[in-house]
Amino acid sequence: MVRGEKIPKGLYHLVSEIIVRHQDGMYLLTQRDERKNFGGMWEATVGGSALKGESPLDCAKRELYEETGISSEDFIEVGRILHKDYQTYYVEYLCLTNIDKTDIVLQDGETSAFKWLTSDELRQMPRDELTTQRIQNFIEDLR
Numbered sequence: 001m002v003r004g005e006k007i008p009k010g011l012y013h014l015v016s017e018i019i020v021r022h023q024d025g026m027y028l029l030t031q032r033d034e035r036k037n038f039g040g041m042w043e044a045t046v047g048g049s050a051l052k053g054e055s056p057l058d059c060a061k062r063e064l065y066e067e068t069g070i071s072s073e074d075f076i077e078v079g080r081i082l083h084k085d086y087q088t089y090y091v092e093y094l095c096l097t098n099i100d101k102t103d104i105v106l107q108d109g110e111t112s113a114f115k116w117l118t119s120d121e122l123r124q125m126p127r128d129e130l131t132t133q134r135i136q137n138f139i140e141d142l143r
Contacts, residue, residue, distance in 0.1 A: 007087040015090050016060035017047035023098040026116040033112050056091035064095060069105030072097055
């Protein structure tokens with residue numbers, strides 16, 4: 001399939017989403033580029049669609065590096081969701097890292113800013129600032 005093509009009925013595309021937690025307990029948020037849908041909103045995940053033949057974990061590693069510059073092998077799968085309305089199968093990961101928090105490299109056209117928040121700060125964000133109910137549920141479980 002090519003980006004933008006309609007997904008044939010009965011088929012789903014694979015998306016990997018990654019929540020990044022620093023060893024100090026803070027979580028990475030990125031701000032969506034203004035030119036994208038929901039431009040300017042903060043996201044608690046990075047990620048995207050798998051390439052043909054790519055495993056969910058390999059997709060997560062690639063997307064994490066492309067969108068943040070973080071290279072990691074430390075991933076924990078935290079959930080799988082089939083979203084029938086969007087014909088999408090989401091695999092969600094927690095990535096643990098000890099990188100220098102100022103070394104984030106944003107992907108042009110995807111994100112415009114980043115910040116690190118504690119789990120308490122993350123839970124206090126307005127719910128319409130976080131992109132999905134799945135991620136909101138994960139954040140609530142951080143207690």
